[in-house]
Amino acid sequence: MSKTRSSGQWRGWLYVAPALLFVAVFVVIPFGQLIVMSMTDRSLLGGGKFIGLMNYIRIWNDSGFWRALLFTVKYTIVLTPILMILGFALALLTADNTPLKRLTRTVVFLPVVIGLSSSSLLWFWLFDEQVGLLNKLLVDLRVIAQPIVWFASADLAFWAVVISITWKVVGFGMVLFIAAIQSIDREILEAAVIDGAGYWRRAFLIVVPLSRRIILLATLVSAIGSMLAFDQFYIMTSGGPRGQTFTAVYWIYQNSFVSFRLGYGAALSIVLTLIILAFSTLQIGLTARNEAT
Amino acid sequence: MTTAVLAPEAAAVAARRRAMAPGTYGIVAISIAVIAIMAAPIVLSALASIKTAADASAIPPHYLPRTLSLENYAKVVGFQAGLATYVGNSALVAAMTIAACLALAAPAGYGLARFAMRGKEIAFLILLAPIMIPYQAILTPLYLDFARVGLVNTHIGLAIVHTLLQLPFSIFLMRASFETIPREIEEAAVIDGCSTWQRLTRVFLPLAVPGLVTVALFAFINSWNEFLAALIFMNRNTSFTVPILLVSVRAGKFGAVDWGALQASVIISIIPSLAVYLALQRYYISGLLSGAVK
Numbered sequence: 237m238s239k240t241r242s243s244g245q246w247r248g249w250l251y252v253a254p255a256l257l258f259v260a261v262f263v264v265i266p267f268g269q270l271i272v273m274s275m276t277d278r279s280l281l282g283g284g285k286f287i288g289l290m291n292y293i294r295i296w297n298d299s300g301f302w303r304a305l306l307f308t309v310k311y312t313i314v315l316t317p318i319l320m321i322l323g324f325a326l327a328l329l330t331a332d333n334t335p336l337k338r339l340t341r342t343v344v345f346l347p348v349v350i351g352l353s354s355s356s357l358l359w360f361w362l363f364d365e366q367v368g369l370l371n372k373l374l375v376d377l378r379v380i381a382q383p384i385v386w387f388a389s390a391d392l393a394f395w396a397v398v399i400s401i402t403w404k405v406v407g408f409g410m411v412l413f414i415a416a417i418q419s420i421d422r423e424i425l426e427a428a429v430i431d432g433a434g435y436w437r438r439a440f441l442i443v444v445p446l447s448r449r450i451i452l453l454a455t456l457v458s459a460i461g462s463m464l465a466f467d468q469f470y471i472m473t474s475g476g477p478r479g480q481t482f483t484a485v486y487w488i489y490q491n492s493f494v495s496f497r498l499g500y501g502a503a504l505s506i507v508l509t510l511i512i513l514a515f516s517t518l519q520i521g522l523t524a525r526n527e528a529t
Numbered sequence: 530m531t532t533a534v535l536a537p538e539a540a541a542v543a544a545r546r547r548a549m550a551p552g553t554y555g556i557v558a559i560s561i562a563v564i565a566i567m568a569a570p571i572v573l574s575a576l577a578s579i580k581t582a583a584d585a586s587a588i589p590p591h592y593l594p595r596t597l598s599l600e601n602y603a604k605v606v607g608f609q610a611g612l613a614t615y616v617g618n619s620a621l622v623a624a625m626t627i628a629a630c631l632a633l634a635a636p637a638g639y640g641l642a643r644f645a646m647r648g649k650e651i652a653f654l655i656l657l658a659p660i661m662i663p664y665q666a667i668l669t670p671l672y673l674d675f676a677r678v679g680l681v682n683t684h685i686g687l688a689i690v691h692t693l694l695q696l697p698f699s700i701f702l703m704r705a706s707f708e709t710i711p712r713e714i715e716e717a718a719v720i721d722g723c724s725t726w727q728r729l730t731r732v733f734l735p736l737a738v739p740g741l742v743t744v745a746l747f748a749f750i751n752s753w754n755e756f757l758a759a760l761i762f763m764n765r766n767t768s769f770t771v772p773i774l775l776v777s778v779r780a781g782k783f784g785a786v787d788w789g790a791l792q793a794s795v796i797i798s799i800i801p802s803l804a805v806y807l808a809l810q811r812y813y814i815s816g817l818l819s820g821a822v823k
Contacts (some may be wrong), residue, residue: 245645245646245647247640247644247725248640248641248643248644248645248646248649249640249646249652250640251636251637251639251640251644251725251729252636252637252640252641252646252652252656254632254633254636254637255633255634255636255637255656255696255700256637256652256655256656258629258633258692258693258696259655259656259658259659259693259696260655262671262689262690262693263658263659263662263664263667263693264655264658266667266670266671266674267658267662267666267667267670269670269673269674270666270667270669270670273669273670326563329556329559329560329563330560336557336560337560339560339564340560340563340564342807342810343563343564343567343568344563344564344567345814346567346568346571346803346806347567347570347571349750349802349803349805349806349813350754350798350799350802350803351753351754351755351756351771351772351798351799351802352754352756353754353756353772353775353776353798354754354772354775354795354798354799355570357775357776357779357791357795358570358571358574358792358795359570360779361574361577361788361791361792361795362570362573364788366588366589366590367585367586367587367588367589367590367788368590369573369577369590369592372589372590372592383589403567403570408817411814411817411818412817412818415818464663464665466665466756466757467756467757470756470760471776485665485757488665488666489757489761492668492669493668493669493761498669498673501669502669502670505665505666505667505669506666508663508665508666509661509662509663509666512661512663512666513661513662516660516661517661519660520657520660520661
């Protein structure tokens with residue numbers, strides 16, 4: 237026993253080394269390059285002159301960036317509660333292991349594993365004002381008089397993306413919450429039934445408090461995903477109309493890979509990294525605390 | 530007498546049944562409605578993909594195909610460099626991503642789980658870097674580095690990006706798998722004179738197969754679906770992966786969207802991930818839980 241543990245402090249490092257080297261070469265060093273690049277005026281044509289914090293000052297005055305960031309925050313603030321509440325409701329609906337509930341669970345989860353590009357194109361088609369079946373369904377059900385042109389208005393385009401993403405990822409929260417519900421001691425719930433606590437009282441006064449750590453983690457994972465949103469907007473709205481649906485990552489993409497303002501794009505990337513870092517530190521902290529117990 | 534004895538027990542059974550489940554008929558109705566809403570987009574897309582091209586672009590649209598046709602699929606198969614090229618690109622990148630994730634994460638998980646390491650926290654911190662630094666932020670320096678060494682538009686280049694996306698999750702999963710293996714088994718191998726490497730390959734890996742399957746499964750699905758890096762790094766028509774193919778099918782030839790071909794390509798793109806998920810559902814869910822919760 238003592239032999240396995242004391243066979244050299246370095247031996248463990250030997251096994252971890254390839255992964256460390258990989259992360260160092262493809263993440264840590266590029267991040268260093270990103271920091272350096274963010275202080276230059278580098279473009280596709282060259283440049284690369286050191287300009288100090290000029291790019292960061294430019295960000296401060298870049299109304300396009302602030303609009304994109306605010307839009308991303310709005311998207312996150314609207315979408316995250318929808319995903320958590322619906323996910324929790326679906327978990328309550330399907331937590332028991334009957335065949336129908338298992339089937340419901342599987343079907344709700346299916347969209348989670350398909351690609352965001354596939355689901356975005358699928359919904360781009362459903363929302364289309366000419367051939368889209370969602371518009372047709374709403375007209376047939378007399379909800380609307382004629383097809384809606386979803387992507388001509390920033391508000392409607394926003395909701396179209398929110399609807400499609402809710403369909404796509406609601407199963408993720410559901411699966412986590414099912415695990416939380418199933419890990420609750422049955423005796424607590426049974427005792428509550430015997431004490432006459434109704435279904436909703438049990439759900440809100442027992443299940444929610446006992447699942448709060450998982451709820452917080454799922455919220456963080458969802459929020460980080462939304463703050464980094466790109467694919468769905470690139471495919472469904474192309475940032476339009478009139479650039480009103482650019483997200484933070486989309487704005488970086490536009491600067492770096494469409495306008496080739498590489499130095500400026502790098503500075504934007506640093507700002508985004510700092511924002512995400514606040515979320516992921518919290519996430520890692522929660523995860524570590526779970527491991528300690 | 531008997532009822533009196535049974536009654537409390539029956540109440541307990543009923544209580545257990547109802548512990549977290551409300552009334553039945555309403556639940557069945559809601560479940561069926563949920564299934565219908567969630568399945569409808571995929572079912573409708575599949576139905577649209579087997580319409581004739583003209584029917585798929587009809588205004589107003591029909592829910593069901595008038596006549597069945599594989600015209601749209603034929604169009605996708607022959608699209609630009611050919612479907613086989615694009616599926617091949619995606620499959621090759623995914624295979625390389627799986628191989629790299631397993632080759633890096635299994636030893637790293639073993640090292641972290643089974644050895645006392647001085648400065649383990651530093652190793653953790655570095656291995657968490659891909660979570661703390663979103664890959665969306667470092668695509669520009671990566672692109673410039675890759676361009677310098679000729680990795681742009683190569684399968685290896687994209688597989689490297691997909692591997693770094695997947696690596697923290699893979700390592701933590703492997704570490705968790707190795708931690709659950711009892712000490713006694715390892716000690717027996719030590720007594721038999723196995724080196725640490727032999728212990729990994731002969732004792733630990735065979736016992737950690739479920740973990741390895743889960744790592745490979747996530748690597749496949751996430752690589753197959755990844756969009757942004759593929760969009761940037763695979764910019765030559767012959768090197769597109771399937772998600773990029775979808776976008777170029779929509780862009781079409783003359784600006785008008787070929788809706789039938791688009792739905793056929795959407796269906797083609799989702800079949801592999803759905804099939805793999807349905808076949809290995811148990812692994813996927815357990816991986817998701819240990820990845821997000823633990």
